[in-house]
Amino acid sequence: MNNRLLATLTNQTTDSIPIWLMRQAGRYLPEYRAVRATKPDFMSFCKTPELCCEVTLQPLERYALDAAILFSDILTIPDAMNLGLNFVANEGPVFNAPLRNESQIRSLQMPDIEHDLDYVTQTIKLIKKALNNQLPLIGFSGSPWTLACYMVEGQSSKTFSIIKSMLYSRPELLQHLLQLLSESVIAYLKMQIQAGVDTIMLFDTWGGILTTRAYHDFSLKWMQHIVHALKTDPSLKQVPVILFTKNGAQWAESIAATGCAGLGLDWTWDISAVRKQLSYKVTLQGNMDPSILFGSPELIQQEVQRIMTSLGADKSQFIFNLGHGIQPGTPPENVAAMVEAVRKYGKLS
């Protein structure tokens, strides 16, 4: 197997800085849009293992990437809790039944992960078979805090004032919800690991809207709980976990202290600053601005080189990625230029 990603996450030597991309299977690819068009309802698409497997593999046909990532959505767990999830064009996810009062939250039950999310297991098995041990597969989940944001607000928000109002006025009620979500995420990720994923990423899309104290109490605490649960389950294959809090680099030291193997960074920080702060405690992952992919191939190569240079002499324990998901409209040929530049400037031996 191409071991670059796993070797880098576990501090073993490898020949090149690995590269994969958040949303590498996605709307910027015409072949993705073609398959996606066959199933207009997005959650129905996510629940069709053959199609999810097909689009997972698409970017690997085009680019020499070092990992596949399960094609799915971060909201599969709330969907399985029957909150009425829909995807509205240009607006993103919308829940018909957001959690707005105590009785809704207290009566919420963990989904029957094995049954309700079996489509994810089936998808993973199909992908693993197709990958034939040539590339590692990344599984993932939304962080409990991020799932709660969508479940309480009902959709994305500029201010997240509904959930933050709950955080400040009913902290124990919100913690009850976060605990339930954490146990659900743990069961979900165990199922993904048993089905075959080789590493896990937790997407904490909305942790960065919190104060330092609230981030630690309402988001990071539960991610740490998840990392610990996965690490201490003797029945489970040990897989490295990557944590990614968007707009959260100021808390890098606390995140690294959770026991995670990797730390995802958005593009607003120089990798060199975080490396200086943390040294080689964790593997860093990131962080090119996805918008740079709208520039010329020459500019893209320069930016890749700049990130590589900023790592200093010891370029180990670094995974090249974007600082956020690749954007719709990104020219696919520019992604090729980026991958090529990572190969050119990312040699390790």
Place this chain on the structure above:
Amino acid sequence: MNNRLLATLTNQTTDSIPIWLMRQAGRYLPEYRAVRATKPDFMSFCKTPELCCEVTLQPLERYALDAAILFSDILTIPDAMNLGLNFVANEGPVFNAPLRNESQIRSLQMPDIEHDLDYVTQTIKLIKKALNNQLPLIGFSGSPWTLACYMVEGQSSKTFSIIKSMLYSRPELLQHLLQLLSESVIAYLKMQIQAGVDTIMLFDTWGGILTTRAYHDFSLKWMQHIVHALKTDPSLKQVPVILFTKNGAQWAESIAATGCAGLGLDWTWDISAVRKQLSYKVTLQGNMDPSILFGSPELIQQEVQRIMTSLGADKSQFIFNLGHGIQPGTPPENVAAMVEAVRKYGKLS
């Protein structure tokens, strides 16, 4: 005059930590909504000096705040450039004629500030007369980068991919626009100072979406140019300038180096970390999470106390504020609890 704000910005002693609030005149106040309802079109409201003066004064009737802030919008300059600005309910500002190609940008002219934005001068004069030298008045502008974001995108955006695409593919064209906007902002702020404002704040709402390098080249550079121009004009009364880049605390050191008197901080950083980094080079302003105002009065008092404690023994050169604008729906009585707590815990002598 109540000199707390100006003394704090110029490192002179005063009796209490000053407090004012971003959007202190706004939708959370029923008396604001009543006046606002008389003029449904928002820009027409902004262009009526008597009404803007009236709502500017409203929060001062309720609360013992240490400054008034001019009621206006950050998009007055692009509006005067005839890009067809409208405010759409629940969507915010929308430009009918966003800047999408080179000829649009190259043919753009500086507005005739004195004439086209005379309504701002008239508003300032009315407010100053009403304040009768009892309280200082804060003037403001959007930063050139933030104005450009709206003018190029046409509205707010999740990804700002249109302007970032321009930044990476046509940097010289974007710099041309930013220079034009900077000269316009300088002329606009000079006019505000001549009309009587006592201090200036630059709102860089969207600087925090940039990489470190792009932030310095496309946002901070032009804010520095503005600070320098205001400081070195011998015909102008010297007023302190506060810079506020949302999601920009990682660049605090560079921002402080511009020569600004004050540095605004959002709520995602502990004030203590920035104080430790910068010592007393600049006055810090912020940074309570506006969502805390949805909690109980007891919680609000605790949070105010926590921020005050985090300042350490020397609490000088600190202005209490929220980390972002006060949110619609905030209970006005909770604002009273916050102001009271600042008075209680913010004594300096």
